[in-house]
Amino acid sequence: MGKRIYWWGAAVFGIFWLVVSAVAQAVEETATVTAAPAELKIANRSIFTFRASLLGESPEVRARRAKAVIDEVLDGTEDLNVRLTTIQNSYLVLLGDHRAFIVSTQDVDAPDRSVQEAAEDAAQRLRQVVAESQEARSLHFLLIAGGLTVVATLFYIALLRLLSWAHQRALSWLPMRMQQHTRSLKIGQTQLVDFRNFFPLVRRLLALLYWSLVLLLTYQWLTFVLQRFPYTRPWGESLNQYLLELVRYLVDAVVSAVPGIVIALLIFFIARGFSAFSKRLLERLSRPGTITWLTKETLQPTTRLTSLAIWLFAVAMAYPYLPGAGTEAFKGLSVLIGLMISLGASSVVGQAAAGLILTYTRTLRPGEFVRVGDYEGTVTEVGMFTTTIRTGLGEVLTLPNSMITGSVTKNYSRVVQGQGYVVDTTVTIGYDTPWRQVEAMLLEAAQRTPGVLQMPRPQVFQTALSDFYPEYRLVAQAVPSEPRPRAELLTMLHANIQDVFNEYGVQIMSPHYLGDPANAKWVPRERWFTPPAQAPRQQDEA
Template sequence: MQQESLEVATRNAATALAGAIEATRESRSLDSVVRSVVIAAIATVVLFALLWGLRWIRQAIERWLVRVTQAQTDALRAHRVEFVRQDRMIWFARTTVKTFHRILILLLLYEWVSLVLAQFPYTQVWSAHLNGFLFGLVAGIGSSILNAVPGMLTALVIFFIARFVGRMLDNFFEGVRTGQTKVSWLDPEVATTTRRIAKAIVWLFAFAMAYPYLPGSHTDAFKGVSVLVGLMISLGASNLIGQAGSGLILTYARVFRRGEYVSIGEHEGTITDLGMFATRLLTGQGEELTLSNSLVLGAVTKNYSRTVNGPGYILEVTATIGYDTPWRQVHAMLIEGARRTPGVLTTPAPQVFQMSLSDFYPEYRLVCQAIPTDARPRVVFLSALHANIQDVFNEFGVQIMSPHYFKDPQDPKIVPQGQWFTPPAERPNPKME
């Protein structure tokens, strides 16, 4: 055995020595050098010819793809509605062709360098390394793709099942939202939000199931990126999660709905959007306010629309009138001002409450419900109500003033009994008492 090994080693050494002697002889041979230079020149000419041909083919394919894309996008247009943007499709087609063209150019240059290096004895080793690297790279990529196919198929099946479940959830929650499906545990108003949450859970579960089957999921690089992403989320998403939690509480507690007129802290307006992270209000001055859900959840909220039977809101007017004005007259004038305002409901009827008896005057509050006859902000409606109340008070000669005294008045600020039912106040019907 040792003798055979020695003979094999001797034979290999002799072969290598003979190859080196032959390479040295060729490198010193003028004919060999001239032949190598000629072959390299021919290869260069062929390279430029191929590059020119590839460029011509690329331009021809681009023109053909542009014509086909324009024809197809024009066919997809219906009633001047563009379903697919033509410029985007043309850009995508041209980018795809250019990408393949550049890949082919790189391959041609790589092979040209390898061929030229192979013509000279001193650079033949480099040529062999280049070919070996290219073939090894292609073989490695091909092997990785083949090994990843079963896992990718498994992951695709999992994602396909998740998509199927997602479509089932879409149909179910859409039926709940439109009222076609009746369930006791879900309100139609929160069906859309519940659908999004359910689909997010389904896809997160599907990703967790498919993760081990994804190519490269077991590599250290993939694990490092996963840890980095998890660390970034845990450090930077605490406020985000708090906002989302507040949004869910507001949604499922049904504190308010879109279109309702509310007061949140010092802000007042109509709810235009109730999102997971923020709530938007449209004020009477046309300003859009964006409030974080955590701020909304922590503030005192007044809802002026919840108790109104329709798309309206509650109107409140506070006025302070002196004690020398009959309270029955003030009640009647405030109610008359509400009746003159278009859109104020007669059922339930406007009501006036005496909220306090201050030192110099009582405080009256008119409360009524209104459904606008047209799309008007609450502030415009309230302005019209104020104007009508002023007209009524002016008609009956009553000043809307709050007296303040520095000393006792000469005459007591009382209303004689004979003036208790000063118009527009009406004396109660004895038959009804």
């Protein structure tokens, strides 16, 4: 009889083991990832995320069924013990005597995480939900949480009032202190910092600091209050976790950026040294007899170009080590800046290239008297983009360099001997006047004019034989090369030409020839000082 019972028990156990194995095998075979993941959330706390369909149930159905079972058990008075049971490679999470949910291998998304670890984490979160549900039903716990909330709120309000008082005190104390310190920051009698312009910036910085502290206190107060109550505790934990992750991210970013910043600074220091060395080297090479094209005029632009090339190379080398250089935002900003420069700086680059052409070809030099198109005057500055010319009438003309390179430039100072410039003027006299007489009168007028040099001697050229008159051009050299004296010199030269022609009874008139006039068109000497001409001029010439 005992043997029969033993064999019957062994048979029943074998059948049970076969059924359990078949169910586990079915669970493993039917657990497939065929639908969107579904999150199981109880009392605002995430328990587990289902990712696979199991026994014909989608993740959403599994989550909904598990939530219904857990809510029903939490609302009752049954045993709320949470434990795990294995079914081959899967785990069954039990809440009391009820099956809460099953964790299968297909529900685990991380390759380095086992299904056992996922099930234990889910069970731990479920235990926390059970504990929080019991706390939510405890009047004593809720009263303590409410008291802590009131105390935290009062402390929060007190801190806000203290912060506001400190802000107002700083605004009333800083102006006096800043005014005292800014008055002492002087170079000679010049004050470096104006208090009225500097204080608004300081006030905005104080306001920014004040509101940053207010937001931080509000964030911490809200996090503390939410963590006091079971239902809102997950929200408080998420806020606190977000702040910690943000601080950790900022600290990690700063620490990781330090080596790159150090390398970039080293590159910039090396570039600075190379720039200073190249400057000294170019100064030595610009000495007479070393390099012909490197002169006093081209030394400064050559030094600037060399320094610019060194710094551009340094920026290109340091770019990968700058913080955020590998981010898509930084790359997009670099592309945008490059596109803006390429589209908007074409004319600027053209002007700069024209300035380099003028500098290295030495077309113009400061102090030379030139004529560019319809403009003439003394060159005062040859810049990278523009050239400044001061006329004899006191006007300052700023000419684009591209205009100068694209037009004919007359230089009146380049061919002279020593300091000075070339002065010339043109008159047209009729054919009835001997050309030798005209040349002699023009040379005499040049001789009477102060500032016109006699060595080299002035010259007269007949530049054209027109239909009604020949054209005479007087060319001489004068000093100095200032624009205003040149205008005054031309005035005196023209006046002397008129005087000489009037003395010899030769009229300066170039009409189209129709017939001889009844009277000669010249001014006799007794009419030279007809009012409003002044008599002292006659005394000076006498």
